Amino acid sequence: MYSDKVMDHFTNPRNVGEIADADGVGEVGNSRCGDIMKIWIKVENDVITDIKFKTFGCGAAIATSSVITELAIGKTLTEAEEITNQAVASALEGLPPLKMHCSNLAADALKSAIEDYRKNTATTAS
Numbered sequence: 001m002y003s004d005k006v007m008d009h010f011t012n013p014r015n016v017g018e019i020a021d022a023d024g025v026g027e028v029g030n031s032r033c034g035d036i037m038k039i040w041i042k043v044e045n046d047v048i049t050d051i052k053f054k055t056f057g058c059g060a061a062i063a064t065s066s067v068i069t070e071l072a073i074g075k076t077l078t079e080a081e082e083i084t085n086q087a088v089a090s091a092l093e094g095l096p097p098l099k100m101h102c103s104n105l106a107a108d109a110l111k112s113a114i115e116d117y118r119k120n121t122a123t124t125a126s
Contacts, residue, residue, distance in 0.1 A: 003093035009063035014070055017052040026112025028105050035061040037109040043117055046076050060099035064106035067091045077114050
């Protein structure tokens with residue numbers, strides 16, 4: 001059974017969409033369950049100022065994508081990288097054991113977007 005918080009983020013997901021001129025984009029997928037998550041970030045002075053996502057997957061995947069955007073916005077890149085799958089699950093007041101992998105995907109998608117940003121800024125700086 002899903003918590004009310006999971007159901008809220010599933011039925012009313014926050015920050016859905018794309019950022020056309022994103023500073024970093026991360027995409028992860030899990031072939032076992034078929035969930036695919038893509039996260040776009042805008043960064044100013046090392047802080048995530050905007051974040052959007054698109055997720056193809058189950059209710060838990062959509063909820064974890066939504067909540068990680070709320071956890072990450074306004075954080076420095078270092079703080080955002082420290083958001084764990086456990087923090088995602090806790091923010092949703094828990095996930096069923098069979099859905100915990102969704103919280104890993106959300107954390108991994110965010111980290112992937114940050115890595116992409118760092119790769120892009122290292123390329124433009126040289």
